[in-house]
Every structure is written in C-alpha cells, then in structure tokens.
Amino acid sequence: MGLFLSLLANIFQKGNKPLPIESIFKLPSPIPKFPPGDGFATGTIDLGGLQVCQITSFDKIWSALEGGPDNKGATFYEPSSIPDGFSMLGCYSQPNNRSLFGWILAAKAVSNESISSHTSLAKPTDYSLIWISESEKLKQEGGNCYIWLPVPPEGYKPVGYVVTNSPKKPSLEKIRCVKSEFTDEIEVDRWILGLDKKVNNNNNNLNVYETRPKDRGVNALSVSTGSFVVQNVGAPADMSQVCCLKNINNNLMAMPNLSQVEALIQAYSPIIYFHPDEEYFPSSVNWFFQNGALLYEKGKESEPRTIQTDGSNLPQGGSNDDSYWLDLPIDGSSKERVKKGDLAHSCAYFHIKHMFGATFTDISLWVFYPFNGPARAKVKFFNVKLGKIGEHVGDWEHLTLRISNYNGELKSVYFSEHSGGQLIDAPDIEFENGNKPVAYASLHGHAFYSKPGLVLQGSGGIGIRNDASKGEMVMDTGVRAVVVAAEYLGQTVDEPVWLKYSRKWGPKISYDITNEIKKVRNVLPMVLRGAFDKFVKRLPNEVFGEEGPTGPKMKYNWSGDEKY
Numbered sequence: 019m020g021l022f023l024s025l026l027a028n029i030f031q032k033g034n035k036p037l038p039i040e041s042i043f044k045l046p047s048p049i050p051k052f053p054p055g056d057g058f059a060t061g062t063i064d065l066g067g068l069q070v071c072q073i074t075s076f077d078k079i080w081s082a083l084e085g086g087p088d089n090k091g092a093t094f095y096e097p098s099s100i101p102d103g104f105s106m107l108g109c110y111s112q113p114n115n116r117s118l119f120g121w122i123l124a125a126k127a128v129s130n131e132s133i134s135s136h137t138s139l140a141k142p143t144d145y146s147l148i149w150i151s152e153s154e155k156l157k158q159e160g161g162n163c164y165i166w167l168p169v170p171p172e173g174y175k176p177v178g179y180v181v182t183n184s185p186k187k188p189s190l191e192k193i194r195c196v197k198s199e200f201t202d203e204i205e206v207d208r209w210i211l212g213l214d215k216k217v218n219n220n221n222n223n224l225n226v227y228e229t230r231p232k233d234r235g236v237n238a239l240s241v242s243t244g245s246f247v248v249q250n251v252g253a254p255a256d257m258s259q260v261c262c263l264k265n266i267n268n269n270l271m272a273m274p275n276l277s278q279v280e281a282l283i284q285a286y287s288p289i290i291y292f293h294p295d296e297e298y299f300p301s302s303v304n305w306f307f308q309n310g311a312l313l314y315e316k317g318k319e320s321e322p323r324t325i326q327t328d329g330s331n332l333p334q335g336g337s338n339d340d341s342y343w344l345d346l347p348i349d350g351s352s353k354e355r356v357k358k359g360d361l362a363h364s365c366a367y368f369h370i371k372h373m374f375g376a377t378f379t380d381i382s383l384w385v386f387y388p389f390n391g392p393a394r395a396k397v398k399f400f401n402v403k404l405g406k407i408g409e410h411v412g413d414w415e416h417l418t419l420r421i422s423n424y425n426g427e428l429k430s431v432y433f434s435e436h437s438g439g440q441l442i443d444a445p446d447i448e449f450e451n452g453n454k455p456v457a458y459a460s461l462h463g464h465a466f467y468s469k470p471g472l473v474l475q476g477s478g479g480i481g482i483r484n485d486a487s488k489g490e491m492v493m494d495t496g497v498r499a500v501v502v503a504a505e506y507l508g509q510t511v512d513e514p515v516w517l518k519y520s521r522k523w524g525p526k527i528s529y530d531i532t533n534e535i536k537k538v539r540n541v542l543p544m545v546l547r548g549a550f551d552k553f554v555k556r557l558p559n560e561v562f563g564e565e566g567p568t569g570p571k572m573k574y575n576w577s578g579d580e581k582y
Contacts, residue, residue: 037090037091037114038114038117039093039115039117039118040118041117042118042119043116043118043444043445045427045428045453046449047453049285049425049426049427049453050284052281055274055275055277056271056272057271057273058273058274058275058278058423059423059424059425060272060424061425062424063269063271063272063424064128064269064271065200065241065263065264065266065267066200066267066269067127067129067138067200067266068125068126068127068128068139068197068200069104069125069127069128070123070124070126070241070263070377071124071125071424072422072425073097073098073121073122073124074120075098076095076097076098076118077095077096077097078160079093079094079095079181079182080093080151080158080159080162080181080183081093081094081158081159081160082151082156082158083157083158083159084156084157085156085211085212086113086115086210086212086226087113087209087210088113088115090113090114090115091156091157091211092111092112092113092210092211092226093111093112093114094109094110094111094181095109095110095111097109097110097122100124101124101126103126104125105124105193105194106124106178106194107122107123107124107193107196107243107245108176108178108243108245109122109178109179109245110244110245111181111210111211112210113210116443116445119443121422123241123243123244123263125139125194125263127139137197138196138197139196139197140170140174140195141190141191141193141194141195142176142190142193143169144187144190145169145187147165147166148165148166148179148259149163149165149223149224149248150162151163151164151224162183163181163182163183164181164183165180165181165248166180166182166187166188167179167248167259168180168193171195174195174197175195175196175198175260175261176195176196176259176261177195177245177260177262177263178193178245178246178260179246179248179260180192180193196261196263199266200263200264200266202239202240202261202262202263202264203232203233203240203261203262204229204260204262205229205230205231206227206228206247207227207228207229207230208227210226210227210246212226224248224250225249225250226246226247226249227247227249228246229242229260229262230242230262231374234374234578235373235577235579236372236577236578237577238374238375239264239268239375240262240264240374240375241263241264241374241375241377242262242378243263247259247260263375265375265376265377268375268376269376270372270506271376272376272424273423273506274379274423276501276504276511279368279501280501282379282419282421282426283368283381283499284499285452286381286421287366287383287454287494287495287496288419288431288454288455288456288495289492289493290466290495291457291470291486291487291488292459292491292492292493293458293461293487293489294487294489294490295461295489296391296459296462296491297391298357298388298389298391298413298462299358299359299360299361299364299387300359300360300387300493301356301359301363301386301387302364302386303386303514303516304327304329306356306386307325307328307329309352309360310346310349310352310353311325311345311347311356312324313325313342313343314343314344314525315342316340316342322345325344328514328516329514329515330515332515332516332519333521334515334518334519335518336520337520338520338521338522338572339521340521340522341521342521342522343522343523343524343526343566344411344521344522344525345411345525356388357388357389358388359388359389361491364386364498365499366383366385366495366498367384367385367386367500368383368500368501368502369381369382369383369503369570369576371576371577377423378420378423379420379421380418380419380421380580381418381419381421382418382570382575382576383416383419383495383499384415385414385415385464386413386414387412387415387464388413389409389413390408390409390411390464391408391409391461391462391463392404392406392407392409392462393407393482393483394461394482395476395480395482395538395550396476396480396481396483397479397480397542397546397549397550398479400542401483402538402541402542403538404482404535404538405534407531407534408462408463408482409527410565411523411525411566412522412524412567413566413567414567414573415434415459415464415465416466417431417434417457417466417495418432418434428455429443429444430443431444431447431455432582433465433466433467434466435465435466435467435484436465436475437581438581438582439580439581439582440468441582442468446468447468448468448469451494458470458486458488459486460484460485460486461483461486461487463482467484470486470487470488471486472484472486473486478549480549480553503517503571517569517570519569520569522566522567523568523569524565524566524567525565525566535554539551
C-alpha cells in the first residue's frame with residue numbers, strides 16, 4: 019500500500035506524464051497453477067543451509083530523474099513484506115524508463131549437516147559510505163541519497179547495499195551478510211544509472227549496474243540475487259564489493275518435473291510471426307528427412323544417402339570435422355519444394371535446463387528451417403538484393419524463456435539474432451493469448467526480434483537488412499511442442515537420434531562470392547561504391563552463408579548462458 023500511495027503522489031505532484039517506473043508490471047494473465055511436484059514454484063529454495071525467496075514488493079527510497087538509459091534516471095527501493103524469519107540482503111534499483119518489474123532475494127539460515135544451524139547469515143560489523151548525492155547537482159526526488167556497503171565479520175561477505183535518504187548509518191540489524199562458502203563472484207550486467215559525461219555541466223561520479231553471476235551455465239552453482247553494483251566514473255566496477263550466492267549442494271529440487279514443464283510450455287510458448295514476403299518457412303526435422311534430404315560423406319560425394327525419417331542412420335558422436343554434411347534433394351522440383359518448408363506441420367523443439375544454481379529454468383525452443391534465403395542490403399537510400407549471399411541449407415534459430423523457479427513466472431525472453439541476441443525483460447515484450455510472448459522472424463534470415471521493423475546490421479546507413487513484420491503466416495510453438503532434452507530429469511526424456519548428429523546441416527557453398535558482390539556493386543551509383551566496399555569487408559563469414567550450421571546440441575548456449 020505504501021508503494022502504491024507513493025506512486026500516486028508522484029503522478030499528482032508532477033502534473034505531467036508519469037515515468038514508466040511509476041507503473042507496476044504484471045503479466046497479462048495470472049501465473050498458471052502447476053501440477054504437483056517437489057520444490058518448483060513453492061516460494062522458497064534451499065541452497066544447502068541457506069533458504070532464499072524472491073521479494074517483489076518495495077518501498078521507494080530515492081530517485082534520480084536524469085542519467086541512465088534514455089536519460090530518465092533510476093529509482094532505489096528497499097524490499098518490503100519480507101516473510102517472517104527471512105532477512106534483507108540488499109536494496110533494489112532499476113532504470114526509470116521501464117515499468118517496475120524486479121526482485122531481490124531475502125534469506126533465512128536453515129540447518130545443514132555440514133554447517134551449524136543459523137551460521138550462514140551474520141549482521142555486519144559496520145558500514146562504509148560509498149556514495150552521496152548531496153554534492154551532485156542532479157534532478158532528484160526523495161531528499162539526498164546515501165549508499166552504504168555493509169562491512170562483514172570475518173568469514174562473511176555482503177551481497178547487496180543499504181540505500182537511505184539519511185546521513186545516519188543504518189542499524190546493524192537492517193541487513194545480513196552471508197557466509198563466504200555460500201557466495202560467488204559477480205560481473206557487470208545492464209546499466210541502471212550514471213553518465214560517462216557531465217550532467218547539466220556538473221560531474222556525476224556514479225554508475226550503477228545490474229549484476230549477474232560471473233560463472234553461468236548448467237554446471238555453474240552461482241545464484242543471481244537481483245542486486246546491483248556501484249562504480250565510480252573513470253574506474254572499473256569493484257566486483258569484490260558485493261557477491262552473488264551459491265547453491266553449494268547443487269540441489270535441483272526446485273526444477274520443474276515433466277508435467278510442470280509441459281504446463282510451462284503451454285502457458286508461455288511463443289507465437290512467431292513471419293514477414294509477409296517470406297518464402298522459406300520452418301518444417302519438422304522428420305519432414306525434412308522424409309522429403310529427400312541427403313547425407314554426404316567426404317570422399318564419397320557422388321554417393322549421397324537418403325536419411326531415415328527418424329535420422330537413425332546419421333553418424334553419431336565425433337565432432338564437426340567436415341566428414342559429413344546434409345543437403346537438399348538433388349531433383350530440382352523436390353529441392354525447391356523442400357526449400358520452402360512445411361509450416362503447417364512444423365514443430366518447435368524444446369530443451370529444458372537449469373540456470374543460476376537451479377533457481378531459474380531456461381526453456382530453449384529451437385525452430386528448424388530447411389533453407390535460409392538470400393540477404394538484402396541497405397546502402398543509404400538504395401535497397402539491393404545480394405544475390406546468393408546469405409543463402410545456406412539447414413537453418414536453426416531459437417528463443418529462450420527464462421522462468422523463476424521461486425514462483426514459475428516468466429521473467430525474460432532471449433531472442434537469438436544471428437551470432438548474438440537480446441535478453442528482453444517481460445515488461446518490454448508483446449504478449450498474445452494470455453502470457454505467450456510474440457516474436458518476429460526476419461525476412462529470409464529468420465533472426466528473432468521482439469518488435470516489428472527494420473534492424474540494420476551495419477552502420478552509417480549501410481548494412482544488411484533485417485526486416486520483421488506481422489504477416490498472415492504464424493506459428494504457435496506450443497501446438498506441436500516436442501521436448502527433446504532435459505538432462506536434469508535423467509532418462510525421463512528420450513533425445514531423438516538426430517540431436518546427437520554433430521556435423522553440418524548444410525553443405526559448403528560453392529558459388530563465386532566475389533562475382534556476387536560485383537553484381538551488386540555495379541548497380542550502385544559511383545558515389546556509394548566506396549562505402550559499400552568498406553561495408554562488405556566488415557561482414558562476418560556467416561552472412562556470406564559459406565556453409566550450413568551445426569545442430570542445437572553443438573551450440574554454446576546448450577550448456578552455457580545466452581550471449582547478450
């Protein structure tokens with residue numbers, strides 16, 4: 019109630035359009051009720067002697083009204099409504115350019131055979147004042163801001179800061195430090211507040227960033243806390259100031275069972291829109307094999323083999339050594355038909371894995387396209403087709419749903435875009451049919467974007483066009499969802515044979531790239547040819563489509579974090 023009244027007061031006092039953060043984001047539909055299980059979506063997670071919960075209700079402390087993303091400033095909060103027996107580990111902050119949608123962990127010491135009861139947490143012995151807003155001529159709200167770093171007793175570390183609007187040191191009862199064995203290293207994530215230049219001709223010597231565990235992936239034990247780290251402008255962020263947590267027993271009890279996974283897929287499976295001019299659509303892998311895809315072996319190129327519908331005759335094991343590759347049917351009409359895919363019966367293939375010490379579940383859904391179409395470029399005011407550049411057989415693209423194991427809520431979605439991608443938080447995602455995120459597949463290249471429009475892969479008005487738009491062709495990835503892997507569930511999920519194929523899903527391209535570029539260059543005005551030449555030199559090999567990609571299990575994100 020206190021936060022709600024504060025938000026209302028801010029709106030009336032300003033008399034203008036409220037900042038985005040003054041609204042609290044909620045998913046369009048309630049979080050589903052999940053089938054029974056062990057520890058998934060129960061509210062708390064035991065890290066092996068330290069029990070944690072996510073706090074999503076806050077009391078506002080102070081706001082900067084400039085600096086940070088979009089120069090809208092940021093707001094600092096203290097967690098409220100902390101359950102009995104749990105203690106605050108730090109304050110929360112986020113930029114003002116987004117709806118309030120965040121969390122911070124609170125913790126409670128619990129008994130453990132190897133750790134004495136109630137020793138995983140301890141009060142600080144003192145505080146160090148890290149930053150004061152008083153000397154900064156910033157537009158601010160809530161008085162002055164004071165950021166305090168807890169001084170831990172020996173053998174303990176702080177995992178967050180205390181933020182106040184009073185110069186008086188906080189009470190030592192305010193926060194708890196965590197036993198060192200429950201902590202791990204962090205790194206800087208997204209920017210929250212600060213400027214690398216003067217604000218209104220006055221120095222602002224503060225930068226604040228979100229944090230994330232330095233060690234991430236299915237084999238990592240590090241646990242995100244939802245906290246931030248403070249950096250002085252001109253100096254690297256001191257990653258030793260605060261830590262993240264660690265699931266010391268690698269306890270997977272908070273991960274969803276298969277019935278709960280199926281419920282998550284039905285609740286959150288994305289809807290993919292294709293561009294109105296798209297010619298090359300997804301298909302199921304089995305359809306690709308059944309309709310004439312061929313397996314080639316190095317040294318026996320004249321003797322390609324048809325592939326069994328389930329891929330059972332694909333070579334297993336080994337590495338991506340160019341010994342084998344797949345290709346389209348040889349027959350011209352069959353080749354053109356297979357290139358276009360089979361959207362009506364296409365499948366989304368789901369991989370379920372634990373992240374951040376099994377406090378989150380990543381659900382990666384993979385979409386297979388038999389063919390990736392040719393690229394197009396924008397050269398200032400000219401749009402040009404790049405001939406065969408960008409074409410390749412066998413295109414794998416993916417989206418990843420990042421779900422909180424504390425309550426089963428979708429927190430963010432990763433949109434893969436060529437060799438990288440973007441992790442987009444739920445407030446910035448378009449939803450349909452309840453809580454289903456919307457994704458837009460770019461024309462021919464099939465990169466995923468959270469919004470329609472043009473994304474230019476280049477600079478200075480010259481680059482590869484990634485056009486995304488809401489056409490009539492659409493894929494609900496939950497309709498024919500196939501769970502292909504969930505290693506933490508043991509033998510519960512049978513991986514298809516084709517998933518273990520480690521070589522290329524397409525051949526090396528044999529066309530003359532130089533000639534293709536020359537054709538494009540010749541249609542450009544002379545004044546633009548020099549800029550085009552420089553642009554071509556900067557293009558990565560993947561744009562030239564020199565060869566088909568490897569399958570999902572060979573990708574970095576299969577066992578690691580997403581690249582963003």
